[in-house]
Amino acid sequence: MDKGEFKKLIEDTGILLENTEANLPALTKRGLAFGISGIAKVEGKKMNITVAVSKKFPNEHPTFFLLNQKNFDPIPHIEDDGFICYTHDDTLVLDIDNPAGIIQDCFVFAVQTLRDGLNKRNYDDFYNEYEAYWRRLKNTATLFTNIIIGSEVEVLKCTRFKAKDSLFVASDQTDRIDSYQRFFTAKDNAPQFFNGLFIPLIRGSRVFIPKRDTELSIQQIQRLVQDSVSEENKKRIERALIKTKLEELIVFCLPQPNGFHSLFGVRLKGIYHSKHPLLSADTKVTIIPLTVVRLDPEYMLARGGTGLKFFGKKALVIGGGSVGSLICEELIKAAVINVDVVDKETLQPENCYRHSCGFMYLEKNKAVAIKTKLEGYYPHAKVSAIGMPIEDALEKKKLNLKKYDIIIVATGNATINQYLNKVFRQEVPGKPVLYSWLDPLGIGGHCLITNMAAVGCYQCLYTNDDLHNSASFADKSQPKSFSKNITGCGTVYVPYGSLDALDTSILTVRKLLDIFLEREQENSIFSWRGNCDQFTSEGYKLSHRFFLTEEQLSQSRTNFYKVNCKVCGSKRKNI
Amino acid sequence: MGTVVQNQFIKFHDNIRLNVNDNKDVIAKRNMLIEEIRVYIKKMYEEKGIKLIRFEVFNQGSYSMGTGIKPINDEGDYDIDCGLLFEISIKDYTSIQVKQFVYDALNSNQFRTVEWKKACIRVQYTEQGLPKFHIDFACYSNANDNGKTYLAKGTPTSASENRKWEETEPKKLRDLINNKLADDEECSQFKREIRDMKRWKDNQFNSVNGKPTGIAFTALAYNGFKSSTKDPFTWGQDINDLKATKDFVNYILGQFGWDDRIRVSLPVLPGNDLFKKMTDQQCKNLKEKLEKLRDALVEAEQETDPHEACKILRKQFGDDFTVPAKEDTGQSRKKAVAGTSESA
Numbered sequence: 079m080d081k082g083e084f085k086k087l088i089e090d091t092g093i094l095l096e097n098t099e100a101n102l103p104a105l106t107k108r109g110l111a112f113g114i115s116g117i118a119k120v121e122g123k124k125m126n127i128t129v130a131v132s133k134k135f136p137n138e139h140p141t142f143f144l145l146n147q148k149n150f151d152p153i154p155h156i157e158d159d160g161f162i163c164y165t166h167d168d169t170l171v172l173d174i175d176n177p178a179g180i181i182q183d184c185f186v187f188a189v190q191t192l193r194d195g196l197n198k199r200n201y202d203d204f205y206n207e208y209e210a211y212w213r214r215l216k217n218t219a220t221l222f223t224n225i226i227i228g229s230e231v232e233v234l235k236c237t238r239f240k241a242k243d244s245l246f247v248a249s250d251q252t253d254r255i256d257s258y259q260r261f262f263t264a265k266d267n268a269p270q271f272f273n274g275l276f277i278p279l280i281r282g283s284r285v286f287i288p289k290r291d292t293e294l295s296i297q298q299i300q301r302l303v304q305d306s307v308s309e310e311n312k313k314r315i316e317r318a319l320i321k322t323k324l325e326e327l328i329v330f331c332l333p334q335p336n337g338f339h340s341l342f343g344v345r346l347k348g349i350y351h352s353k354h355p356l357l358s359a360d361t362k363v364t365i366i367p368l369t370v371v372r373l374d375p376e377y378m379l380a381r382g383g384t385g386l387k388f389f390g391k392k393a394l395v396i397g398g399g400s401v402g403s404l405i406c407e408e409l410i411k412a413a414v415i416n417v418d419v420v421d422k423e424t425l426q427p428e429n430c431y432r433h434s435c436g437f438m439y440l441e442k443n444k445a446v447a448i449k450t451k452l453e454g455y456y457p458h459a460k461v462s463a464i465g466m467p468i469e470d471a472l473e474k475k476k477l478n479l480k481k482y483d484i485i486i487v488a489t490g491n492a493t494i495n496q497y498l499n500k501v502f503r504q505e506v507p508g509k510p511v512l513y514s515w516l517d518p519l520g521i522g523g524h525c526l527i528t529n530m531a532a533v534g535c536y537q538c539l540y541t542n543d544d545l546h547n548s549a550s551f552a553d554k555s556q557p558k559s560f561s562k563n564i565t566g567c568g569t570v571y572v573p574y575g576s577l578d579a580l581d582t583s584i585l586t587v588r589k590l591l592d593i594f595l596e597r598e599q600e601n602s603i604f605s606w607r608g609n610c611d612q613f614t615s616e617g618y619k620l621s622h623r624f625f626l627t628e629e630q631l632s633q634s635r636t637n638f639y640k641v642n643c644k645v646c647g648s649k650r651k652n653i
Numbered sequence: 654m655g656t657v658v659q660n661q662f663i664k665f666h667d668n669i670r671l672n673v674n675d676n677k678d679v680i681a682k683r684n685m686l687i688e689e690i691r692v693y694i695k696k697m698y699e700e701k702g703i704k705l706i707r708f709e710v711f712n713q714g715s716y717s718m719g720t721g722i723k724p725i726n727d728e729g730d731y732d733i734d735c736g737l738l739f740e741i742s743i744k745d746y747t748s749i750q751v752k753q754f755v756y757d758a759l760n761s762n763q764f765r766t767v768e769w770k771k772a773c774i775r776v777q778y779t780e781q782g783l784p785k786f787h788i789d790f791a792c793y794s795n796a797n798d799n800g801k802t803y804l805a806k807g808t809p810t811s812a813s814e815n816r817k818w819e820e821t822e823p824k825k826l827r828d829l830i831n832n833k834l835a836d837d838e839e840c841s842q843f844k845r846e847i848r849d850m851k852r853w854k855d856n857q858f859n860s861v862n863g864k865p866t867g868i869a870f871t872a873l874a875y876n877g878f879k880s881s882t883k884d885p886f887t888w889g890q891d892i893n894d895l896k897a898t899k900d901f902v903n904y905i906l907g908q909f910g911w912d913d914r915i916r917v918s919l920p921v922l923p924g925n926d927l928f929k930k931m932t933d934q935q936c937k938n939l940k941e942k943l944e945k946l947r948d949a950l951v952e953a954e955q956e957t958d959p960h961e962a963c964k965i966l967r968k969q970f971g972d973d974f975t976v977p978a979k980e981d982t983g984q985s986r987k988k989a990v991a992g993t994s995e996s997a
Contacts, residue, residue: 401997490997515995543656545991548887552994559992582997622889630888637886641954642655648955 104159136177142188153195154203158290202335212342214290221368224248231314234274260457274327279306281333343368375458379413392416397488398444403434404583420464421445499536514586519613523582534601534639541640553619602635657959662894668973671721693758709738718830720847730785738795743818748805769808822921839880856971863935869927877904899950
């Protein structure tokens with residue numbers, strides 16, 4: 079589309095009157111190709127509006143500018159150059175065959191933003207997006223934070239790290255301070271920490287809205303403290319400034335109308351310790367505004383989909399193979415950051431394309447590999463690795479089963495699982511235990527929830543004459559073993575693909591979260607079913623259960639219980 | 654349930670089932686008796702001018718429903734029921750007259766005895782070389798204007814009110830039982846269940862007094878039997894007579910009222926209460942025995958050793974329920990080692 083076509087398009091839509099070609103520096107600055115300016119009436123007020131597009135239009139949405147914003151009270155979502163922020167790119171889909179419609183519909187959004195602003199309906203957005211305004215100040219620097227948001231003034235611990243020429247600040251607690259090592263993998267000497275101050279502001283404070291490319295003054299900061307800090311906190315500030323050697327860093331916390339918090343900071347350069355600028359009228363100080371990048375778990379994990387609901391939960395994962403390693407990772411991402419993993423084996427080349435750790439952890443103990451990878455990827459993860467057989471770990475009391483909220487067994491070893499089943503029933507009755515395993519060659523995977531009630535356990539699945547897992551999609555009678563052997567006894571394995579392990583781990587973690595949310599409260603079994611072509615082409619037989627409908631599988635999920643089970647049946651013998 | 658116990662249930666059933674068709678002598682005798690009746694009636698027509706009465710023969714009772722059992726220890730005798738549908742109306746002859754025809758026709762042989770029963774004429778065989786059995790001939794009037802069928806009831810010495818034609822549906826019960834379940838396995842288990850319970854009652858009650866009738870259990874099964882031929886988890890075939898029996902016994906116990914009496918109607922006319930002849934105490938006694946049976950079934954079900962489970966069941970069902978030797982259960986025991994399909 080060229081300029082002429084665009085002009086005609088705008089005229090045809092009729093969104094603006096008195097259209098003229100726009101010549102704004104903002105167009106070039108924002109990478110826009112051309113624009114048309116005109117007049118629109120919003121709430122009876124005359125608005126000088128420019129509509130502009132990039133060369134990618136209609137694959138990108140149009141941009142609108144309000145040129146006479148100075149005629150009105152400040153309106154949220156209008157930048158200094160008049161840019162009207164009415165959408166985020168990833169929230170709109172455009173009918174690219176209807177450019178006129180795009181212009182018209184986007185204009186409606188833009189006008190709504192103006193209308194809400196004129197009527198002060200979206201005034202709270204100034205404070206919901208305060209950090210964005212703070213970011214526009216002149217000469218801002220970056221501050222990484224791992225702070226606990228509280229309602230009281232607190233001393234913070236700060237350090238500089240030269241690599242990014244930035245600052246890091248944490249609440250004065252060991253795990254928060256130590257997180258510096260996780261975030262920045264500092265190889266130098268232990269960082270030197272100095273003190274800073276955390277100052278929460280009163281909810282609903284109408285603090286000043288920073289203007290783009292302006293400098294802060296110490297008076298603004300002093301007034302901020304004077305007007306927007308509670309009396310109790312003012313006293314705490316005084317006490318802190320007297321008692322503690324405070325240097326130059328302050329982090330403010332403004333409660334947003336939407337329930338979240340804006341964090342923004344200042345660094346005060348050239349202060350004298352005996353007279354902190356917040357306590358004196360001394361104005362000889364340079365202020366560097368600090369843009370906060372939050373690294374605290376409350377912020378980062380809140381975006382993981384599950385929020386912080388499971389933040390304090392502790393999980394034990396027994397088995398760090400393909401399924402177990404994926405389970406551990408998904409648990410961390412779901413904010414279950416405290417995970418202990420047990421595995422005695424080391425990662426071998428033939429595992430690499432199924433295991434979440436991959437080749438770079440070759441020959442490492444699987445549990446250790448999982449810990450290393452996950453703590454590197456996810457800075458708040460707390461993973462403990464127990465690199466020994468689970469039987470030894472239990473015997474040597476390396477594990478306190480009672481401290482876990484949930485236990486996941488992903489050993490893939492039915493014999494060990496039977497043993498563990500007995501142990502858990504005796505040691506931690508009522509604590510949810512999930513068994514997670516695959517059937518071969520992609521025909522499916524299963525997650526058994528057990529130990530939540532007295533009846534229905536792992537042993538029930540093997541309470542039959544054939545010592546066959548009754549949940550399996552593979553029939554009890556097979557023409558040959560499932561184990562494949564490529565180079566000899568040392569490399570025997572049961573074949574399945576990475577996606578199969580992924581599906582099983584997804585099923586398991588979803589069920590785990592359902593347990594935490596009390597959506598699942600019964601001992602039951604869940605299965606996913608894959609494609610059987612490879613399985614049957616290799617001559618194997620499917621079980622009857624494979625052919626059940628989804629409804630039948632769901633209906634029978636609690637029917638695996640066997641009344642004559644030697645563990646949970648009424649005649650269970652002593653373990 | 655393990656195959657061992659299920660196999661024992663099948664063996665038990667094979668031990669107790671009565672399939673008269675297997676015994677050609679009995680069949681031959683029955684057919685001979687029927688022929689004698691025909692001959693006699695024809696003779697009445699030729700010699701005495703009595704109108705020729707045609708009749709149709711059909712099997713009824715447990716023989717026709719496939720629910721017959723052998724007597725315990727060969728002490729009792731077989732009971733075979735045969736229906737004679739005479740093409741007469743109830744206005745043509747009295748019930749006693751028709752039964753008299755049959756009595757006279759059959760009461761002519763020294764190797765058998767013929768006796769009057771309220772609902773039939775019974776021919777008892779005691780001939781050497783034959784199993785002990787009796788055949789009950791029930792006589793029906795089957796040519797009435799209203800299309801109904803009537804059973805001849807009463808004996809020459811009955812009170813007049815008991816000598817009567819009683820409306821009935823002689824073939825319907827047989828059809829109801831035989832057509833209750835379409836699936837072959839379910840139908841087989843249903844029949845086994847009736848037989849098993851009949852043998853149970855014979856084993857638990859020494860005398861006729863207070864012993865429920867076989868037809869009572871048949872009616873209960875018709876109403877409340879639920880098959881157990883599928884595994885509730887895998888939905889694959891898993892024929893489980895132990896569970897089916899337990900569920901059935903629980904159903905029967907559920908039919909007892911607050912007064913500890915049980916009532917069940919014949920599913921066809923006349924719809925009489927099949928437990929009416931039992932006293933209150935006898936009903937209570939029956940209930941107690943059923944509760945013990947239920948507890949034994951639960952215990953056997955929970956038993957992990959099939960040998961022990963069979964011992965428990967044998968106490969209830971009698972010696973025809975065999976207990977496999979411990980060595981045998983060991984040989985056919987569960988696997989201790991098997992290939993795995995699990996991995997992670």
